[in-house]
Amino acid sequence: MLIIGIAGGTGSGKTTVVKKILNEMPTAEVTVISQDSYYNQNDHLTYQERCNINFDHPNAIDFELLINHIKELRKGNQIEQPIYSFVTHNRIDDRIKTFPKKVVIIEGILIFTNKELRKLIDIKVFVHADSDERLIRRLRRDIEERGRDINEVLERYQSTLKPMHQEFIEPTKNYADLIIPNDTYNTVAIDIVRTVINESLLKDDL
Numbered sequence: 001m002l003i004i005g006i007a008g009g010t011g012s013g014k015t016t017v018v019k020k021i022l023n024e025m026p027t028a029e030v031t032v033i034s035q036d037s038y039y040n041q042n043d044h045l046t047y048q049e050r051c052n053i054n055f056d057h058p059n060a061i062d063f064e065l066l067i068n069h070i071k072e073l074r075k076g077n078q079i080e081q082p083i084y085s086f087v088t089h090n091r092i093d094d095r096i097k098t099f100p101k102k103v104v105i106i107e108g109i110l111i112f113t114n115k116e117l118r119k120l121i122d123i124k125v126f127v128h129a130d131s132d133e134r135l136i137r138r139l140r141r142d143i144e145e146r147g148r149d150i151n152e153v154l155e156r157y158q159s160t161l162k163p164m165h166q167e168f169i170e171p172t173k174n175y176a177d178l179i180i181p182n183d184t185y186n187t188v189a190i191d192i193v194r195t196v197i198n199e200s201l202l203k204d205d206l
Contacts, residue, residue, distance in 0.1 A: 001074050001100065002200040003120055004193065006107045007172060008127030009165045010056065011141065014107050017127050017180055020190045021105070021197070029201055031101045035108020038066040039084045041091045050089035056164035058113045066106075070120050073100040103197055112172035123196060125189075126176035 006021075008014045018032060040062050042050050053060060062082075069079040080095035112118055112126070142148035173179060180189040 002103045004105045004123045005121035006125045007112045012127045012129040014127050030103040032105045038062045063114045076100050112175045124176045126173045126179045
């Protein structure tokens with residue numbers, strides 16, 4: 001099993017990069033796990049308390065469960081991924097059955113902050129984007145997809161997202177094997193990742 005980690009700041013374009021990597025990849029051999037599914041279960045908190053959670057801090061992630069699930073996949077076992085709702089700021093009751101495949105892609109802003117998880121990742125990719133560009137994308141996503149108010153998004157960006165990015169996310173670029181500038185016309189780095197995946201699949205087939 002080849003495990004690829006794709007990190008980068010919020011709004012950097014990680015999901016777009018994942019989609020580009022998956023393009024022309026055999027879907028039956030690749031699975032994607034999102035860090036966002038592993039935010040802590042917060043049943044003990046009120047809705048207002050959950051709204052105030054710092055989701056850009058490593059403590060917001062249930063790394064123990066995420067690491068356990070990756071290890072189970074490597075053993076060839078099926079897992080049940082949690083599903084996180086950004087509307088209620090909590091996990092819902094449903095789960096996603098996920099089966100082990102030859103390639104696992106883990107995507108998330110904080111995945112390189114955890115030493116044990118980093119050790120499980122064979123190839124670490126960091127997606128870099130200008131801070132202004134990331135803010136614009138975050139605004140669009142939170143307003144259009146998560147029903148946030150523009151003032152709420154801007155306040156959270158200034159008070160939480162920006163300082164957390166500088167403290168926790170940007171430094172993890174040093175762990176990356178490959179840094180992808182999020183440029184529409186930049187395909188070389190993505191092609192390199194695709195090539196590594198294809199070579200890994202060919203080796204498994206031999």
